[in-house]
Amino acid sequence: MEICKLTACQTAEMIRKRELGVEEVTKAYLDRVEKLDTSLDSFVTVCNEEAMDSARRVQKRIDSGEAVSKAAGLPIALKDNICTMGVKTTCASRMLGDFNPPYDATVSKKLKAADTVLLGKLNMDEFAMGGSTESSYFKITKNPWDLERVPGGSSGGSAAAVAADFTTFALGSDTGGSIRQPSSFCGVVGLKPTYGAVSRYGLVAFASSLDQIGPITKDVADCALAMNLITGHDCMDSTSADIKYPDYLEFLKNDIKGMKIGIPKEYLGQGLNSEVKEAILNSLKQLEGMGAVCEEVSLPLTEYAIPAYYLISSAEASSNLARYDGVKYGYRAEKYTDLLDMYKQTRDEGFGDEVKRRIILGTYALSSGYYDAYYKKALQVRTLIQNDFNKVFKDYDLIVGPTAPTTAYKIGEKSKDPIQMYLGDIFTVSANIAGLPGISLPCAKDSKNLPIGIQFIGKAFDEGSLIRAAYTFEQNTKLDMEPAGLSTLI
Amino acid sequence: MDYEVVIGLEVHAELATRSKIYCSCTTEFGGEPNTHCCPICTGMPGVLPVLNKKVVEYAVKAGLATNCNIASFSKQDRKNYFYPDLPKAFQTSQYDLPLCFGGAIEIDVNGVKKSIGLTRIHIEEDAGKLIHDAWADGTLVDYNRCGVPLIEIVSEPDLRSADEVKAYFEKLKSILEYIEVSDCKMQEGSLRADVNLSVRKRGQREFGTRTEMKNLNSIKAIVRAVEAETKRQIEELEYGGTIIQETRRWDDNKGESYAMRSKEEAHDYRYFPEPDLLPIVVGEEWLSQIKAEIPELPDQRKSRYVEKFELPEYDAAVLTSSKIIADYFEAAAAVNSNVKAISNWIMGDLMRAINEKEIEFSNIPVAPEDLAGLIGLIDKGTITGKAAKKVFDIMFETGKKPMDVVKEEGLEAVNDEAAILLAVKEAISNNPKSVEDYKAGKKQAIGFLVGQIMKATKGKAQPQTVNELLVKELEK
Structure with a gap:
């Protein structure tokens, strides 16, 4: 038995039954990371000693018969924009290259309280801006299926690490598709929860009204397990929803008979790679075979989602990232003449191109004289897009479609063309704009043996239906999801 | 040429809540630098604000006490600009939907009453303080004040003289003290004003070009700044010049103002709705709860003094101008019904002693009961009015009881x-x-x-x- 090939649920159960020791599991994962991540570059920080220390502590608690969570002893890893007290949180930026937060994000706290073991922090696009993890200041993460290809982004480190069995599961963040698209590229399961379902406290903000933390896991059952750990109201986050959160494991039912699923015709149109389209159409047939009712619907404003998204997210980012000025923490330029020059030099040297591009775009969109034409209009589009979804969800339980228009592309292929990169978010941004939950899971592989993701979008706070549909789909479409690129390294 | 000055005031008052507006740090003044702050008020990566409910209550109170409408739905916005005392690089404030709007308060200048309109009252957070120490290499910053809640009270351009400005500011201060939402300690910066001022030829309908003088932190400075800027603008125009729309810094030591930045150089604050905070909803129930907590206000108290105590209008106005004086008066009046004598003593000898000794009213050593007792001794003929002045001075010096002073000094009246x-x-x-x-x-x-x-x-x-x-x- 290979420990790292087990799912999170399997591992947790064996730990509880004392068939596996927490230190043994932790050691197995750390060894695998050490051996293979030099080729993959998915981790920014690996917490070797801290992880073994906390593994020992957790094992002791289990041995002493204390009540522990269903995830006790699971080695996990976090995207490097989720604050971890005492462990560097860099956002893959030079700006925060040495930033050691004196506080934990709420999710970090929750995972600690659930006796999980933090293996380390995962690579990402700088400040979560990008779709390929190429904009990281530190390293370019490779796709475990093909080391010449990107893992997607911005949670590319998280998706690659899960696909490579470097962790039982990981957390990512999703502002416009940053959990779902890399999950699709790496052949794993990624869920972006409803806005407000997971506390954002301690998630370094990119676009506050769109950001959401969510799990990236080996399968759908693990996704449900992780959701149980991280959802819930948090008084530290004013936008966190104060509702009753269900036990997501209860939705692991192999049954979608009678479920009404809408396929927006706009999600199968222009720009969609033909192999991906074929895979999605085939998946629809499979879903029907499982008893779902699939019908074509329309989300007519889909084409406006991208421009609205880039205006809103960049506007918020321009304000959220203004605090990185060299005054208080993080990077400060060495040479400057006065205060203004210190700001300029610090921000010029501390931020990469993509971040600067968004700050400039967002600053422009909020400027006096342009606000109404750009930012305000984008907010109006946002409301209309929400209305579109509400209309469809009157008659349908779920919306289905591709996660991304293509499979993983080559490193460098799109990084010189921001527009091409931005268009890759076409099927994912709408869920963020409308605040809705979305899940991506593998549905097929293309002719290059690269995974293709299918996406379900649900009603607000109805992650249960997403998990049920995804679980049913997964159980009835057994795919061989062994990353080919990684096996060349072993 | 005869000119008319047009003035509007923006008054910032720090609210007297125990904790800051978006975190649980103390709002206490002073403290070692950077000891009253946390990751939230210093804007560390990933932190989020949570609005202190008391801030809304206090601001609504201020709105109700100044006859404002209270918005049932308002929101908070980010005002973006770079400065080292502003750790998030934006101030969370309110832009187009303030909490309170459309109020008015009445002022009285030499017996002439006038209503001054309030455009709005909104909530916002204070910034930190830069410390330019001569011995230090560079500038230091203290974030203790960062996130202390403020209300900004914006008046209509209804003020026409330095006297009106003074009367308005004092009235506003008095109201805030009465409702106990701010301690209004100007020397600690918890109450400060920006003056917007323009002049125009009398009879002209349009306003002239205005200038703004920021952060005036004493009544004296406000009055001096208004007088000097009025004079400067009139002279400028008389000599054929034009007024430039600009922000000016008032130097109270020199009694002059200097241009800081022009309209062209003004910041584009790029206001937009704060996405980390929910809209503020003040429902009927909450509003009536806050309404019920509004105490008697200066004008109401003044009327009561005229009616119940039969004091002259002038006395009533002076006594009620400050809550602490009015409370003192009432404590004395509770033990001695000679209210006119109490009023005379407060307005006369007590005020004189306070001014001479330069102490705060809150720190005076003579308890109101003792002042009442002193007056009682005069009324009973135990001491003469002349001796009473001496007794009072000793009481003010030592805090002793009136009868003890009379005995120690042998000041009983001679009726032999x-x-x-x-x-x-x-x-x-x-x-x-x-x-x-x-x-x-x-x-x-x-x-x-x-x-x-x-x-x-x-x-x-x-x-x-x-x-x-x-x-x-x-x-x-």
Whole structure:
């Protein structure tokens, strides 16, 4: 038995039954990371000693018969924009290259309280801006299926690490598709929860009204397990929803008979790679075979989602990232003449191109004289897009479609063309704009043996239906999801 | 040429909540630098604000007390600009939907009453403080004040003179003190004003170009700044110049203002709705709860003093101008019904002593009950009015009880007719000229003689007895 090939649920159960020791599991994962991540570059920080220390502590608690969570002893890893007290949180930026937060994000706290073991922090696009993890200041993460290809982004480190069995599961963040698209590229399961379902406290903000933390896991059952750990109201986050959160494991039912699923015709149109389209159409047939009712619907404003998204997210980012000025923490330029020059030099040297591009775009969109034409209009589009979804969800339980228009592309292929990169978010941004939950899971592989993701979008706070549909789909479409690129390294 | 000055005030008041607006740090003034702050108020990566409910309550109170409408739905916005005292690089404030709007308060300048409109009151957070220490290499920053809640009270351009500005500001300060939402300590910066000022030829309908002077932190500075800027603008125009729309810094030591930045250089704050905070909803129930907590306001208290205590309008206005003075008056009035005497003592000797000693009203050593007791001693004839002044000065110096001072200093009034008669006779024999004058019909000459007698008895003789005996002796 290979420990790292087990799912999170399997591992947790064996730990509880004392068939596996927490230190043994932790050691197995750390060894695998050490051996293979030099080729993959998915981790920014690996917490070797801290992880073994906390593994020992957790094992002791289990041995002493204390009540522990269903995830006790699971080695996990976090995207490097989720604050971890005492462990560097860099956002893959030079700006925060040495930033050691004196506080934990709420999710970090929750995972600690659930006796999980933090293996380390995962690579990402700088400040979560990008779709390929190429904009990281530190390293370019490779796709475990093909080391010449990107893992997607911005949670590319998280998706690659899960696909490579470097962790039982990981957390990512999703502002416009940053959990779902890399999950699709790496052949794993990624869920972006409803806005407000997971506390954002301690998630370094990119676009506050769109950001959401969510799990990236080996399968759908693990996704449900992780959701149980991280959802819930948090008084530290004013936008966190104060509702009753269900036990997501209860939705692991192999049954979608009678479920009404809408396929927006706009999600199968222009720009969609033909192999991906074929895979999605085939998946629809499979879903029907499982008893779902699939019908074509329309989300007519889909084409406006991208421009609205880039205006809103960049506007918020321009304000959220203004605090990185060299005054208080993080990077400060060495040479400057006065205060203004210190700001300029610090921000010029501390931020990469993509971040600067968004700050400039967002600053422009909020400027006096342009606000109404750009930012305000984008907010109006946002409301209309929400209305579109509400209309469809009157008659349908779920919306289905591709996660991304293509499979993983080559490193460098799109990084010189921001527009091409931005268009890759076409099927994912709408869920963020409308605040809705979305899940991506593998549905097929293309002719290059690269995974293709299918996406379900649900009603607000109805992650249960997403998990049920995804679980049913997964159980009835057994795919061989062994990353080919990684096996060349072993 | 006759000019009219047009002034609007933006007043910032720090709210007296225990904790800051978006975190649980203390709002206490002072403290070692950077000890009253946390990751939230210093804007560390990933932190989020949570609005302190008390801030909304206090701001709504201020709105209700100034006759504002209270928005049932308002929101908070980010005002973006770079400065080292602003750790998030944006100030969370309110832009187009403030909590309170459309109010007015009444001022009284030399008996002329006028209503001054309030455009709006909104909530926002204070910034930190830069410290330019001579011995330090560079500038240091203290974030203790960062996130202390403020309300900004914006007036309409309804003010027409420095006197009106003073009256408005004092009235506003008094209201805020009455409702106890701000301690209004100007020397600690918890109350400060920006002055927007323009001049125009009398009769002209359009406003002139205005300038703004920021962060004036004493009433004296506000008045001086208004007077100097009015003069500067009029002179500029008289000499054929034009007024430039700009922000100016007032230097109260030099009594001059300097241009800081022009309209072209003004910041584009790029306001947008704060996505980390939910809209503020003030429902009927909450609003009526807050309404119920509004205490008696200065104007209401003034009317009560005129009606219940039958004090002159002037006395009532002075006493109620500050809550702490009015409370003092009422505490004294509770033990002595001679309210006019209490009023006179407060407005006279007490105020004089406070000014001389330069102390805060809150720190005066004479308890209101003791002032009432002192007046009681005069009323009973235990001491003379003249001796009372001396007793008061000692009380103010030492905090002692009036009767203790009277005994220690031997200031009881002398009502011994034989002793007084002796002094009367002595005064008559020593001042034949005055006696002659009196007998020749100059009745006022008696005043001089009384003065001599009081001097001889060290002010302790009962004036009434002195008068009676003196007249009797002179008429002999």
